[in-house]
Amino acid sequence: MNHAFHRFLALTLWISATTSLAAELSPGLDLPATMIFSKGPNEYAGDALEITKGRGSNIGWYVQAGKQEEVEVFIEYACEKPLDQAYQLSFDGKDSFWEVPVTQKGEWARAKLGTFQMRAGLPVLVMLVPPSNRKYDHPLRFRKLVLRGRTAGNLALISIPAEPAAPVATPGFGQKLDALHPALEMSDLRDESLTMRISGMAMRGKRELLFTTWDGDLFSLDLDAIPAKGPQPFRRIAQGLSEPMGLVIADGRIFVTEKNEATELIDADGDGAFETYRCVSHDWPCTMDSHEYLFGAVMQDSHLYFSSSVAMGTRGGDNRQAPLRGSAVKVHVDTGKTEIVAGGLRTPDGIGLGPRGSILITDNQGEWLPADKLIHLQPGAHYQFRSRAPWHPLDHMEPTPPAVWLPHGEIANSPTAPFLLPSSWGPYAGHVLFGDATFGGLQRAFLEEVDGVMQGAVFPFSQGFRHLFHRFEFTPEGELFAGGIARGSDKEFIHRVSGLTLIRYTGKAVFEPLAARLKSNGLEVEFTQPLKDGSGWSPAGYHVTQWGYQGTQTYGGQKVRHRLAEVRSATVSADRRRVFLELPGIITGEVVHVRLPQSLTSESGLPLWAGDVWFTVNRIPKDRPGEVRPAPPEALAVTKPHFKFSKDDAGRVLYQNFCAACHSLNDTKLVGPTFSGLAGSKKKVRDPATGKTSEVKATADYLRQSILEPNALLVEGYPENLMPPIGAILTPAQIDALVDYIVKASKTQKK
Amino acid sequence: MNRRHILILAAAVPLAARALPFDPNVISRLSLDGKPRSLAIRQGAEVWLGYDLERATVFKTWQAPVGKPGLIKAGFATRSAGEAWFTDQTDDSWQLRRGGQTLPVKVRYLGCSHREKHIELTWELLHETGALKLHERIPLAAAPAADRVARELRVESLADGEELLPPAAMRKAWKITHESKATATSLTGTAPHRFTLP
Numbered sequence: 001m002n003h004a005f006h007r008f009l010a011l012t013l014w015i016s017a018t019t020s021l022a023a024e025l026s027p028g029l030d031l032p033a034t035m036i037f038s039k040g041p042n043e044y045a046g047d048a049l050e051i052t053k054g055r056g057s058n059i060g061w062y063v064q065a066g067k068q069e070e071v072e073v074f075i076e077y078a079c080e081k082p083l084d085q086a087y088q089l090s091f092d093g094k095d096s097f098w099e100v101p102v103t104q105k106g107e108w109a110r111a112k113l114g115t116f117q118m119r120a121g122l123p124v125l126v127m128l129v130p131p132s133n134r135k136y137d138h139p140l141r142f143r144k145l146v147l148r149g150r151t152a153g154n155l156a157l158i159s160i161p162a163e164p165a166a167p168v169a170t171p172g173f174g175q176k177l178d179a180l181h182p183a184l185e186m187s188d189l190r191d192e193s194l195t196m197r198i199s200g201m202a203m204r205g206k207r208e209l210l211f212t213t214w215d216g217d218l219f220s221l222d223l224d225a226i227p228a229k230g231p232q233p234f235r236r237i238a239q240g241l242s243e244p245m246g247l248v249i250a251d252g253r254i255f256v257t258e259k260n261e262a263t264e265l266i267d268a269d270g271d272g273a274f275e276t277y278r279c280v281s282h283d284w285p286c287t288m289d290s291h292e293y294l295f296g297a298v299m300q301d302s303h304l305y306f307s308s309s310v311a312m313g314t315r316g317g318d319n320r321q322a323p324l325r326g327s328a329v330k331v332h333v334d335t336g337k338t339e340i341v342a343g344g345l346r347t348p349d350g351i352g353l354g355p356r357g358s359i360l361i362t363d364n365q366g367e368w369l370p371a372d373k374l375i376h377l378q379p380g381a382h383y384q385f386r387s388r389a390p391w392h393p394l395d396h397m398e399p400t401p402p403a404v405w406l407p408h409g410e411i412a413n414s415p416t417a418p419f420l421l422p423s424s425w426g427p428y429a430g431h432v433l434f435g436d437a438t439f440g441g442l443q444r445a446f447l448e449e450v451d452g453v454m455q456g457a458v459f460p461f462s463q464g465f466r467h468l469f470h471r472f473e474f475t476p477e478g479e480l481f482a483g484g485i486a487r488g489s490d491k492e493f494i495h496r497v498s499g500l501t502l503i504r505y506t507g508k509a510v511f512e513p514l515a516a517r518l519k520s521n522g523l524e525v526e527f528t529q530p531l532k533d534g535s536g537w538s539p540a541g542y543h544v545t546q547w548g549y550q551g552t553q554t555y556g557g558q559k560v561r562h563r564l565a566e567v568r569s570a571t572v573s574a575d576r577r578r579v580f581l582e583l584p585g586i587i588t589g590e591v592v593h594v595r596l597p598q599s600l601t602s603e604s605g606l607p608l609w610a611g612d613v614w615f616t617v618n619r620i621p622k623d624r625p626g627e628v629r630p631a632p633p634e635a636l637a638v639t640k641p642h643f644k645f646s647k648d649d650a651g652r653v654l655y656q657n658f659c660a661a662c663h664s665l666n667d668t669k670l671v672g673p674t675f676s677g678l679a680g681s682k683k684k685v686r687d688p689a690t691g692k693t694s695e696v697k698a699t700a701d702y703l704r705q706s707i708l709e710p711n712a713l714l715v716e717g718y719p720e721n722l723m724p725p726i727g728a729i730l731t732p733a734q735i736d737a738l739v740d741y742i743v744k745a746s747k748t749q750k751k
Numbered sequence: 752m753n754r755r756h757i758l759i760l761a762a763a764v765p766l767a768a769r770a771l772p773f774d775p776n777v778i779s780r781l782s783l784d785g786k787p788r789s790l791a792i793r794q795g796a797e798v799w800l801g802y803d804l805e806r807a808t809v810f811k812t813w814q815a816p817v818g819k820p821g822l823i824k825a826g827f828a829t830r831s832a833g834e835a836w837f838t839d840q841t842d843d844s845w846q847l848r849r850g851g852q853t854l855p856v857k858v859r860y861l862g863c864s865h866r867e868k869h870i871e872l873t874w875e876l877l878h879e880t881g882a883l884k885l886h887e888r889i890p891l892a893a894a895p896a897a898d899r900v901a902r903e904l905r906v907e908s909l910a911d912g913e914e915l916l917p918p919a920a921m922r923k924a925w926k927i928t929h930e931s932k933a934t935a936t937s938l939t940g941t942a943p944h945r946f947t948l949p
Contacts, residue, residue, distance in 0.1 A: 216775070240773030242780045243827050258780075259827065260788050263862070275772045277780070278862040282804075286787045290826065336859075 025153035031061045031126060031145040037160060038732060040725075041709040042139075048078075050139035054130035054554050055315075056709055056725035059142070062123040062158050069150050073113045075128070076143040078103045083140065085131035085319060085388055088553045091116035092124040093560070093589075095397055095551075100140060108143065118149065123161045125550055125560045131388075132315050132367060132554045160731055164545050164564040166595075167643035169653050172460050172610035173598055174410075176656060177441060180464030182609060183426070183508040188466055189221075190499035191231045195491070197498045198483025200247025200256060201471040209473060209481055210237075211500070212244040212256060218265070218274075221500075223475065232500070238265055238274045246296040246306055246351070247471075255333065257294035257306045260286045262331050280304065281331040283338040285322040289313045292325065296351035298359060304331045305341070305359055305377070307348040310385060315367065316721055321387040327394075328361060328377050343394035344368075344383035348375075349437065349470070350417035355430055355447055358454065362415035362434055365408040366724070370549040370557025372412040373402035374434065374445055376454040384551055403454040404445050404616045405549065405591050408556070409657025411458050411614060413439035416470045416485075424478030425505045427514055427528050433461065435469030437485055438661040438671075440497075442469065446515040455618040457516035460610040468497040479504055493669050511606035513596065516615050519626035522568075522583040523592060523615055529602035530576035536600065537631035539567035541642045542581055543595040558729040565592065571629045576603065580626035590617050597642035651741025654734055658726050665745050672723060673715050678746035679703075685713040688720045703739045772865035775824075777891065780863075782828045784811065788860070791822055791829060792870050795893025798900055801831060804860040806844045807874040807885055808918050812837040812900050812948060836899060837948055839920035845885070847878050848914040848937065854878050868892065876906075876915070883908050883915065888943070898947035905943040914939050924948065 033049040037060050041053040051057065073091060079100050086097040096114045103109040118124060128145065149155050169175040180186065190196075196219070200212035209221045218238035225233045246257035254265045254274070261282035265274040286292055289311030296306030310325045328342040328351075346369050350362035359377040363369060368385040375383055384399035386392065406412035418434040425431075432445040441463035447456035467484025474480055480503040486494040515526040535541075547562035568582040586592065596611035662672035678698050686693045688711055696702055696713065705712055708727035711720050727735060773780070776793065783789040788804040799821045801811035815821025815833040823830050847854040856876040861884075864871045869890045876883040884907040894901035906915050914937040916922065926949050927935045930942040938944050 216780075236771065238773070239771050240775050240778065240780050242782075259782075261860075273772055275866065276862060276864040277773065279860050282788060282860060288782060288785055288787050288828065290828075292787075 027149045027152050027154065029063065029147040029149070029155040029157060031063070031147065031157060033059075033142050033144055035157065036060055038708070038727070040728060041712070045141070048141040048143045050141055051130050052139045053709075054132045055711070055721075056728050057130050057554060058127075058728040059129065060125055060127040061145075062160060063118070063126055063147065064123050064156050064158050065118045065120050065149070065154050067151065067154055068120040069118055069154060070115060071118045071155070072115050072148045073126075074110055074146040074148065075113055076108055076110050076146065078108050078141040078143075079138075080105055081138045083131070087131070087140075088127070088129040089113045090125070090127045090129065090550060090552070092119060092126075093548060093550055110146075113145075118147075118155065122561050123158060125558075127550065127552065129552045129554055132319055161562070163562055163731065163734070165645050166545075166650070166653060167543050168646050168649045169656070170598065171463075172608075173612065174595060174653060176439065176660075177460045177463040177610060179462075181442075181462035182510045183506050184462055185504045185506055186465065187502045188499070189226065189232050189502055190466075191234060193231070194234070195495045195498055196234075196483070196500065197485045197494065198471050198500060199243075199245045199485060201473040201481060201483050202247045202249040202254075203473055203475065204249050204252075204254070206476050209475075210247060210249065210254070211471070211473075211481075211483055212241060212247050214243060214245075214485060216241040216244065218244075218247075218254075218256075226502075237272065241277075243293065245293050245349075248297050248299045248304060250299045250333075253333070255280065255297065255299070255304055257297050257304070259293065262294065262297070262304055262306065264333070279336075280333060281329075281336045281338045283336075284308065284324045284327070284329065284340075286325075287311055287322050291347070292322070294329075295349050298351055298353050299333075300353070300357075300359065302333055304333055305329070305351060306331075307345050307351055307361055309345070309347045309349075310387065312721075314387070319387045323390060324392065326385050326392060328359075340394065341379050342377055342381040342383065342400075343392035344381070344385045344399060345375075346385040347414075350415060350434055351377075352418040352432075352434075353420055354418065354432055355420060356449070358447075360403070360418040360432060362406075362412075362418055363402075364414050365412075365556055367553060367555055368551045368557075370551045370559075370729070371408045372406035372415050374404040374406060374415070374418060374432070374458065375400075376403040376447075386553070401589065401618055402616065403447055403618070404456050404458050405614065406443070406458055407591065407593075407614055409439075409661070411439075411443055411460060411612070412436055413661045415439075415443070417472055418445070419472045419474075422474055422478050426507055428505075431515075433472070435472065435482065437468045437470055437487075440468050441465060442482075448517055450518065450619040450621045450624075453619040455518065455616050457513075457613050457615040459513055459614075460612055465501060466497065467499050467501050469501070488671050490669050490671075509604070509606065510609050511602035511604075512609040513594075513611070513613050516594075516613050518586075518615065518617060518619075518621060519580065520621055520624050521628075522581045522586065522626050523594065524578055524580045524626050525594065525596075525613060526578045527602070528577075529604065529606060531572060531579070532601045532603055532605075533576065534632065534635045536572045536576070536579045537570055537635035538642070539570045539581075541597050541600070542567050542570060542579075543597075543643050544581065544583065544592060546585065546587070546590050546592045548587075548590045552728070554728060555725050556729045561587075561590070569628050570631070571627055572635075573627075580628065582626065582628050586617055586620060588617055588620055591615065592617060595643070599642060647737075648741075650734070651737035651739075652745070654730070654738040655741050655745065658730070658738070659742070662723070673718065675742055675746040679743040680747075684716040686716055687712070688714055700739050700743055703742055704735060707735055707738065778863070778865060778870055779822055779824075779829050781824065783822075784830055785828075786810065790863070791831070792889050792891075793821070794889060794891060794900060797821060797833075798836075798893065799831060799833070800889060800900065800902070802872065803839075804872075804874075805858060806842070806918065807858045807860070807872075807876070807887075808839065808844070808921060809837065809902075810839045811835060837920075837924050839918060839924075841918065841920055843918035843920060845876055845918060846916040847876070847883070848916055849910075850912070853916070856883070881908070885915070894947065898949070900948040902946045903943045904938060904946060905941060906938045907941060909938070909940060921946070 197214035243259040266276040291312035347364035354360040381400035416435040444461040470485035544565040547559040551557040710723035
């Protein structure tokens with residue numbers, strides 16, 4: 001999008017909005033309760049919204065300004081009883097908290113919430129977010145927010161910006177891959193008689209793999225004894241560990257991160273049995289919450305690094321966390337000296353060593369995290385998860401962004417351990433792979449540093465595995481062991497997706513985007529193979545969108561400013577391995593998504609393995625322009641469109657992104673009930689508020705209610721809060737498309 | 752049989768054939784009765800001791816119901832079942848007595864060892880001028896009937912004239928016997944002290 005077009009679009013939106021929604025030219029702007037995106041589970045009383053429920057609420061507006069200026073925000077409300085938790089006000093991604101003053105009976109009050117900077121020319125999201133899942137004795141009645149700017153007519157309330165149309169999705173192109181990467185071979189080393197939920201993995205010496213299981217055992221596998229067929233010679237060498245989630249071996253010493261402590265396993269007499277479990281450190285508080293874990297660890301300079309997750313049981317109540325939960329922790333292995341390195345983590349299931357001595361952490365979408373993350377651990381950083389006072393000591397209102405956002409449902413769902421690929425992995429050496437305990441497969445990230453700030457791209461890499469990978473370890477020869485895990489109560493599912501897999505890189509040539517590097521004026525995409533001569537020059541051959549993220553304290557968050565990006569030019573390098581996309585609208589803090597067309601082939605005729613690149617822009621390099629050259633005349637001759645678009649595809653993609661991890665369409669047991677045969681069927685449901693059960697027909701309205709308010713009626717056998725309130729992060733049009741798709745697919749995609 | 756003989760013997764026996772330490776039926780390291788940092792140790796066939804690792808103390812002793820387990824596992828936590836012989840629901844911890852003054856200590860759990868015939872737990876007790884190391888040995892064999900439960904505690908680095916006072920509930924309910932057979936109310940010196948539950 002060039003500047004002139006940008007200004008035109010902004011002006012058009014501004015004029016349209018001001019003429020239709022703003023009654024008069026004034027420096028102020030009312031944001032009434034009646035004009036929020038969706039009332040969610042709450043109800044209106046006249047022109048006021050009675051907010052009784054936090055989880056699933058979506059109290060927001062889009063505002064646009066012709067020019068940048070400072071804006072004060074006020075609220076009109078009534079609240080006759082004190083609340084014990086604060087409201088979140090987010091203004092264009094800047095958060096503040098509002099402790100609600102009590103009002104007199106029958107009176108409306110006006111309170112100032114803060115002063116913010118209004119950016120020009122792009123839709124700005126303003127959100128008022130109640131505390132998560134709190135049910136108040138008396139509702140907070142909310143009438144409107146009032147923005148007070150300085151320039152008459154500058155601010156305008158606009159309708160929800162339309163999502164840019166997405167090309168029709170196929171595996172690897174907008175949809176999860178469905179097969180093994182062509183350059184990989186794998187062997188399933190499971191033992192059908194054992195369910196091994198692998199939670200930590202490390203090599204002891206060159207030919208012995210050790211791994212822990214969630215159930216508390218430590219196993220050994222002699223790599224020279226792996227049979228061609230039949231059960232693996234797994235040996236249990238330790239037991240009685242408390243939910244270990246990480247294993248490190250350094251200088252022959254074995255360390256495990258357990259539920260509440262970092263432990264060294266000691267075999268002092270050398271008889272092969274670990275008779276001492278030495279507590280290296282437990283210098284942080286914990287509770288009985290089942291979701292509190294220690295994830296990791298990695299060893300660096302005689303220190304263990306691991307991370308702690310936050311409690312989830314409190315989110316239906318007072319949201320209190322034990323102090324220091326959600327931290328990256330550093331412990332000296334001999335002295336036990338413990339330091340809190342960073343805070344603001346939620347469910348940081350993976351930690352690993354990254355490029356140039358860095359430490360990487362993955363984290364899971366949810367409260368405060370609008371998407372999954374690949375984080376570059378930095379001392380003193382805060383990664384945005386917060387609960388309520390007392391805040392984490394490292395909490396500062398400006399969160400540190402991840403090195404790479406992992407769009408939830410598009411490329412990740414529950415990302416697990418990241419790890420660096422060794423030199424034996426050909427072109428991928430130095431890249432980072434990570435698994436996913438829900439999305440499955442392996443995803444690949446390429447990381448770069450600009451001015452010391454890490455950023456990079458994530459690519460689909462491989463699916464086609466039986467196990468949901470959680471932990472990884474390489475042999476010295478570059479063979480990769482990957483261990484699967486699952487949670488829940490379905491023993492058959494857990495058994496099926498847990499276990500050990502051996503993966504080998506074969507070196508076979510594959511055509512795919514290899515890396516992406518940000519330039520001052522756009523994005524350079526590198527390929528594993530040279531492009532076919534004359535191809536790649538057309539800007540229309542790259543579907544590029546960009547967006548920012550908005551986190552909420554209730555659950556997840558949404559893409560903001562999601563828009564089509566202008567691809568001003570595409571320049572193919574002399575060796576045809578790189579394409580520079582000139583993108584004049586790149587903004588720091590946003591994700592740029594590039595979809596490549598399936599029609600793109602390599603010089604040798606290989607088809608593209610995958611065509612999605614998500615790049616996180618943390619720092620735009622100042623003096624590193626990409627080379628822009630005119631395309632050869634014949635290269636721009638387009639015989640047919642690069643992409644197809646279909647309205648019906650939107651629901652399918654939404655299902656893939658938000659539902660497929662838990663709801664199958666083919667009777668496969670997953671975390672939630674299957675959608676197979678759902679539409680029109682009768683379901684036994686329970687109202688958790690009353691405990692009463694009833695039978696309902698699964699109509700479109702029922703599905704819509706389940707999306708908007710997952711806890712209203714629970715399918716029998718499923719607990720409260722299992723399903724996230726995704727309705728809060730989808731637009732009404734997206735919910736319509738999703739419901740339509742589920743209704744159709746549940747009828748037609750039965751096994 | 753010396754240490755070298757034991758090592759030779761251990762190497763000759765496949766690991767799978769030997770009992771691994773930390774059998775959860777003997778020592779459970781999962782949270783007990785709602786205490787996140789706790790563990791349970793079985794003494795004899797039916798007596799259990801529940802430890803609060805953050806206070807370096809037994810917080811419950813109980814006898815399993817006849818013919819039933821005394822420790823119930825639910826998910827990754829446990830709860831005690833049976834007749835309670837001792838409970839301490841306070842937050843009391845150890846104290847150091849020096850020169851007529853009583854000083855608080857900060858407890859740091861250092862780990863546990865599973866030996867052939869006993870479990871050993873170790874804590875560091877930090878006070879304003881240094882640190883003590885507290886060792887507790889819990890025999891796995893049943894205690895004599897008269898004692899019901901038996902443990903041994905010793906402390907390192909106590910200076911002459913210093914005493915380590917157990918939490919109040921322990922002082923009240925447990926009989927503490929010095930190596931010299933004399934009854935005591937605190938730990939002194941470096942010799943083991945026997946704790947029984949009359």
